[in-house]
Amino acid sequence: MPQKTNLNVAPYYDDFAQDKNFYKVLFRPGYSIQARELTQLQSILQNQIEQFGKYSVKQGELVIPGEVGLNTKLSYVKLSSVSEIPINQDGKVVYKKYDIKALKGHKLKGLTSGVIGTVVSTKYATDISSDVVYVNYTNSGDAGNEETFRQGETLEVVDGVNTPLLVVGTDGSVLPTSISITDPDTGVSASLESTAMGYASAVKVEEGIYFVNGYFVRNSEQLLIVDKYYNKPSAKVGFSITESLVSAESDESLYDNAIGSSNYSAPGADRFAIELKLGKKLLTDADDKNFVELLRIQNGEIFKFEKGDDPQFAYVEDALAKRTYDESGDYYVKPFSIYVRESLNDRLGNR
Secondary structure, eight states: OOOOSOOSSTTTOOOOOGGGOOOOOOOOTTSOOOHHHHHHHHHHHHHHHHHHHHHHSOTTOEEEOOOEEEEEEEEEEEEEEEOEEEEEETTEEEEEEOOGGGGTTOEEEETTTOOEEEEEEEEOOOSSOOEEEEEEEOOOTTTTOOOSOOTTOEEEETTOTTOOEEEEOOTTTSSOSEEEEEOTTTOOEEEEEOOSEEEEEEEEEOSEEEEETTEEEEEOOEEEEEESSOSSOOEEEEEEEEEEEEOTTTOGGGEEOTTSSOEEEEEOOOEEEEEEEEEEEOTTOOOOTTEEEEEEEETTEEEEEOOOSSOOOHHHHHHHHHHHHHHHOSOOOSOOOOOOOOOOOSSSOOO
16 A cells, blocks of 8 residues: 555655656756656655565554553542642742643652552543543552552652642542443443542553555554543554654754754755554444554454564465475374373273
């Protein structure tokens, strides 16, 4: 699948056409170089890479491992309040609510329980939901027998600057108090109680390289909260593909740096970029345009998983399998089990 962005428009005029069978741009002395020739030079090389890529791997196939994992035991903690911290604004000290996004990667400690948890993600409060932090607990508290924070206790940031205080909500004091769940098999909806603390579900993908739209595209490490308060969700999870054109006006690194620093009077060439962002879709959503499915979750279980250990060389793998069969035929791959039984030589046997 080639890129979807059309570059045969102003100001690029990349009119590369595969059916013309042009494989090199041959520059001649005394003739000016056209901008479209420089762009088309890249298109010719990219077309060669794309053809090899389509022969070797499939659209959306993992090339360099960026493992994908489902976590249905990610602990969520609803907050009933977040402290304010002093901020210098126009020479005056004002107090603003602490930005919980800054908590990612930091440790929270319960002042009553002594339990410590590392924040892996956060969600801002809305009109119908409270602030939420998602944590991985790292100890069992001062008493050594607690698995989570206590409801209603105060949390502080361990070794934090302008350490904010957060209060864990109690039942009935945080939103939502219930969530609606739909069974993907029957379509029947049900309402479940949503407590102040519990398990959420999340998918994490490590940094890797995927074959997307004819390119070998890097993805960053990402964490997607599939369901904020429920650990048995149903969804399709994958990458949303975004193609964009980047200019020096939006990325200062594209200005001329011939003197070792950016020359803002000399913008450089634009760039074509592809971004992979982890997202989810309903199981019933048939629109997979610009979406590469990585795994399918049904009732909290992985229902379909796109192989992520090694590249799946579509044609090469088939050829190797055929060669092995021609050479070795059918053979048994499971071990022969040995069972040891006590024996008495009474000629009656012991089965």
